[in-house]
Amino acid sequence: MTSRTSSSVPLQGLRQVATFGAIGVVSTLAYLVLYAVLRVAWPAPVANAVALVATALGNTAANRRLTFDVRGRDGLARDHAAGLLAFGAALAITSASLVLLDLAAPEASRAVELAILVVANALATIVRFLLLRLVLDGARPRGLGVATPGR
Numbered sequence: 001m002t003s004r005t006s007s008s009v010p011l012q013g014l015r016q017v018a019t020f021g022a023i024g025v026v027s028t029l030a031y032l033v034l035y036a037v038l039r040v041a042w043p044a045p046v047a048n049a050v051a052l053v054a055t056a057l058g059n060t061a062a063n064r065r066l067t068f069d070v071r072g073r074d075g076l077a078r079d080h081a082a083g084l085l086a087f088g089a090a091l092a093i094t095s096a097s098l099v100l101l102d103l104a105a106p107e108a109s110r111a112v113e114l115a116i117l118v119v120a121n122a123l124a125t126i127v128r129f130l131l132l133r134l135v136l137d138g139a140r141p142r143g144l145g146v147a148t149p150g151r
Contacts, residue, residue, distance in 0.1 A: 090124035
């Protein structure tokens, strides 16, 4: 085991943002594909909710392991509860964006709808990162100065 130096803290933050961003891109693409497929048969609010549910669990699990280096079952319920809060925020943001789009441009094309959802998901991603970082990093003991082996 090696000690973390104070200079590794900013690097850790950069790594977290980069990893979170990569997971976010993959999750958003999966969400958009699923939403577009479901939207053919279902109304926008239903397609949105189902696509978000389908991608939220995988997103939380990937971020828990890859972004925040949390492994094992300790705190799993707490971490997924934070993921559920992040899901709720994402659902509220994307649903509100769909309602506002419908009010502003009821005849908007599917491409415009998807573009609005990309922007809404970007905002939801910022909220998700802050929430998960608060819970996942905040739950770790401080001051141990121990790096994960192999890092």
